[in-house]
Every structure is written in structure tokens, then in C-alpha cells.
Amino acid sequence: GDSVTQMEGPVTLSEEAFLTINCTYTATGYPSLFWYVQYPGEGLQLLLKATKADDKGSNKGFEATYRKETTSFHLEKGSVQVSDSAVYFCALSPISSGSARQLTFGSGTQLTVLP
Amino acid sequence: DSGVTQTPKHLITATGQRVTLRCSPRSGDLSVYWYQQSLDQGLQFLIQYYNGEERAKGNILERFSAQQFPDLHSELNLSSLELGDSALYFCASSVAATGQNTEAFFGQGTRLTVV
Numbered sequence: 001g002d003s004v005t006q007m008e009g010p011v012t013l014s015e016e017a018f019l020t021i022n023c024t025y026t027a028t029g030y031p032s033l034f035w036y037v038q039y040p041g042e043g044l045q046l047l048l049k050a051t052k053a054d055d056k057g058s059n060k061g062f063e064a065t066y067r068k069e070t071t072s073f074h075l076e077k078g079s080v081q082v083s084d085s086a087v088y089f090c091a092l093s094p095i096s097s098g099s100a101r102q103l104t105f106g107s108g109t110q111l112t113v114l115p
Numbered sequence: 116d117s118g119v120t121q122t123p124k125h126l127i128t129a130t131g132q133r134v135t136l137r138c139s140p141r142s143g144d145l146s147v148y149w150y151q152q153s154l155d156q157g158l159q160f161l162i163q164y165y166n167g168e169e170r171a172k173g174n175i176l177e178r179f180s181a182q183q184f185p186d187l188h189s190e191l192n193l194s195s196l197e198l199g200d201s202a203l204y205f206c207a208s209s210v211a212a213t214g215q216n217t218e219a220f221f222g223q224g225t226r227l228t229v230v
Contacts, residue, residue, distance in 0.1 A: 036221075043117060043205060043221035089158065102148070102171050103219070105158035 002027040006090045006106035013080055013113050021075040021109045023064075023090035031092040033057075033066055033073040034103070038087040047075075047088070080113045087111070118142065119222035121206050127228045133194040136225045140187055140208030146170070147189040148209075148219060149181055153202035164189055196229045203227075 007022040025033065035047040035057070048057030053068035062077045073090060090106040118141035128134055140147050149161040151174075160173035164183035175181075178196075183189040193200060203226050207219040 041223070043119070043223045044207075045117070045221070046218055049218075091158075102160050102163060102173060103150075103158075104160070107157050 002094055002104045004090050004092055004104055004106035007109050010110035015082055015113055015115050016079045019077040019080045021088055023073045025071050025092050027092055027094055031094050034091045035064055035075050036089040082113045082115050085111055085113045117220040119206055119208050119220050121222035121225050125226050130196055130229055132196050136191040136204055138189045138206030141220055144208035144210050146209045147183055148207040149191050150205040151202045198229050201227055201229045
């Protein structure tokens with residue numbers, strides 16, 4: 001079945017540091033790929049997405065590129081802020097499921113940014 | 116605020132009991148999804164409804180059931196509760212049932228504690 005493997009946390013960085021959270025996936029065909037963010041006490045928010053190979057999703061300074069050859073969708077940000085502290089989830093949605101958001105999630109990575 | 120409302124926010128109940136979680140989707144969204152977030156299983160897709168009809172099923176136990184009503188709100192019923200059912204239950208909604216450009220918006224979740 002489909003699966004998503006993401007970098008174990010927690011990750012602690014200083015403000016303005018560079019962030020990478022690794023995500024790889026296993027799926028048949030060409031799934032859509034997502035990064036969701038969960039701030040404390042809140043639900044999941046879509047951060048960015050990519051629906052086909054070589055697409056780059058970007059939002060709020062975060063970027064991720066859909067790499068089919070390495071089945072990866074790593075999340076990056078050049079300069080993190082304290083307000084980026086949250087749990088980040090990589091997810092995929094199989095194109096063949098007929099269900100738009102039957103998402104398979106990774107285990108989540110807790111990011112803490114220190115001032 | 117995503118526009119998806121879940122009630123109650125917290126629920127504490129005893130083993131063997133039955134509870135009902137409620138979700139009101141965003142205005143205009145026809146599709147509702149239920150997810151379970153637990154420490155050992157992570158975030159798992161349970162079930163999807165679209166305009167009152169079951170659309171897709173994930174890792175939902177037979178003790179659990181859901182429905183979507185004519186006003187499009189949805190309820191997730193959990194019965195014969197076990198300690199392992201303690202989790203955060205999320206509802207999400209989207210306009211459409213299929214389509215790779217459909218974004219799902221998540222509620223803040225209901226935290227269920229079974230004692």
C-alpha cells in the first residue's frame with residue numbers, strides 16, 4: 001500500500017537557520033503530494049502541494065519539489081522564524097482512489113525554533 | 116479559522132461506552148472526511164462522505180460508523196470504546212469529492228479520552 005516516510009523529530013533550530021525536513025513516499029502511479037502544518041491546539045493547515053513530477057510547491061517561504069526519480073518531497077525554508085514552530089506532516093493522495101483527499105500521512109516532524 | 120467546526124472539543128468517557136462526534140463542514144463544501152490521530156498509529160484516514168453518500172473507506176473499525184445528513188453535517192459514532200480508541204479525531208471538508216486541485220480544510224479536532 002501507499003506510505004510516507006518523513007524525518008524523525010524533534011528538530012530544534014535557531015532563528016534564521018536553514019530548514020530541511022525529508023519526506024519520501026511509496027505509491028503506485030503519480031500521487032499528489034502535500035505538506036501540512038499543525039500549530040499547537042489547532043487543526044491541520046495545508047502549507048503547500050504539488051500534483052505532478054517536477055512541480056514546486058511554495059508558500060510562506062517554504063518550498064518543496066516533487067521528485068519522481070527519488071520519490072521525495074523534501075520541505076525547505078531558507079530562514080526559519082520562531083512562529084514556524086509547529087508539527088509538519090508530509091502526505092500523499094493517490095490519483096486513482098477517486099477520493100480527492102484520502103490522504104496518507106507521514107508520522108510528523110516537530111519543529112522548534114529558538115530566538 | 117478553517118470554517119470547519121467540530122464538537123465537542125474534548126470528551127472523556129469510560130470503556131464500553133458509545134460517543135458521537137459532530138462536524139459541520141465549511142459552507143458550500145459537500146465532502147466530509149474523518150481522520151484519527153493517535154500516538155501509535157499516527158494520522159489515519161477513516162472515511163469520506165460526499166453529499167450524503169459514503170465515498171471512500173479507510174482504516175475504520177467495525178465499531179465505528181459515520182453518516183452525513185441532508186444539511187451536510189456529519190457524525191462519527193464510536194461504540195464499545197476501548198482504551199486504544201483514545202485519540203484526536205479530525206474532520207475535514209472540501210468542495211468536491213475528486214480532483215487533484217481540491218483542497219481539504221481541517222477542523223480543530225475532538226480529543227477523545229477513554230478511561
